[in-house]
Structure formats: C-alpha cells, structure tokens
Amino acid sequence: MGEGDYAVHFSEFETPEASAAPYCFVFDSLADAAEFSEAEVALRPKLRCRIYDHHGLGNPPVREVKGREFHDKTDISPTFRRWGGGILFVGGALLFCADWIVGFRWLWPSMVGSRMILPGAVLVITELFVQLHERSKRRQAAEAGR
Numbered sequence: 001m002g003e004g005d006y007a008v009h010f011s012e013f014e015t016p017e018a019s020a021a022p023y024c025f026v027f028d029s030l031a032d033a034a035e036f037s038e039a040e041v042a043l044r045p046k047l048r049c050r051i052y053d054h055h056g057l058g059n060p061p062v063r064e065v066k067g068r069e070f071h072d073k074t075d076i077s078p079t080f081r082r083w084g085g086g087i088l089f090v091g092g093a094l095l096f097c098a099d100w101i102v103g104f105r106w107l108w109p110s111m112v113g114s115r116m117i118l119p120g121a122v123l124v125i126t127e128l129f130v131q132l133h134e135r136s137k138r139r140q141a142a143e144a145g146r
Contacts, residue, residue: 006030007051010023010049036049088117089117097113
C-alpha cells in the first residue's frame with residue numbers, strides 16, 4: 001500500500017466458500033473505501049468493516065462500519081456485566097457479612113467473599129459507566145437534531 005491508500009478489512013465471512021475470497025480490499029481514497037464498506041454492510045448486516053490508512057494495522061482504524069446485527073465476540077456482554085457482576089458483588093458481600101456475624105470464626109466465607117466483591121464491583125461500575133455514556137450520546141444526538 002502506498003501513501004493515500006486505504007484498506008478495508010472484514011470482521012468475518014459468513015460462508016465457508018467465502019474463505020477463499022480476499023480478506024481486505026485496497027482503495028485510492030477514504031470516500032471509496034467508506035462507500036464500499038457501507039455497501040458490504042448493507043448486504044451482510046452481521047459484518048463489520050474496518051478501514052485502515054497506509055500505516056496498516058499498526059494504528060487504529062480510520063473508520064469502522066458495523067452492520068445492525070454485528071456482535072463482537074470478544075466483548076463482555078452487558079447482560080453478563082449486570083447479572084454476573086451483581087451476583088459476584090452481592091454474593092461476596094453476603095459471605096463476608098455471614099463471617100462477620102460469627103466473629104470471623106469461619107474465615108473461609110470472608111476470604112471467598114472478599115475475592116468476589118472486587119470483580120463484581122468492577123463489572124457493575126463498568127456497566128454503569130457504559131450506560132451513562134450511551135445516555136449522554138443519545139442526549140447529544142437529540143440536541144444536535146433540534
């Protein structure tokens with residue numbers, strides 16, 4: 001790729017026959033790459049196209065186009081952050097409190113509980129910030145649309 005070229009990389013192909021197809025396309029301009037990405041995502045809603053400049057994969061993508069049905073398999077789902085985090089946090093707090101009630105004679109509930117509380121809190125707080133960020137983006141979009 002030369003300077004000024006843009007490569008479109010696909011997240012995955014839907015059919016096994018497509019595995020022989022190229023995994024990226026190179027374009028002379030960002031507008032052409034974006035137009036191609038939009039067309040591909042319109043055809044396959046489960047697809048994500050990332051557009052990179054001439055520096056390649058060493059830098060973050062210049063643009064990313066996601067289909068309506070695209071779900072990143074590497075992300076932790078919001079459902080897991082809510083339920084898993086809540087169960088870890090509440091369960092850890094209950095174990096810790098149970099050992100506190102008996103004067104820390106058992107020790108194992110407080111040990112296990114203290115190790116459950118922190119990851120649970122991190123998951124729940126992360127989900128809280130994600131929700132607040134999404135709400136802020138929706139509010140800004142609504143204000144920009146007025």
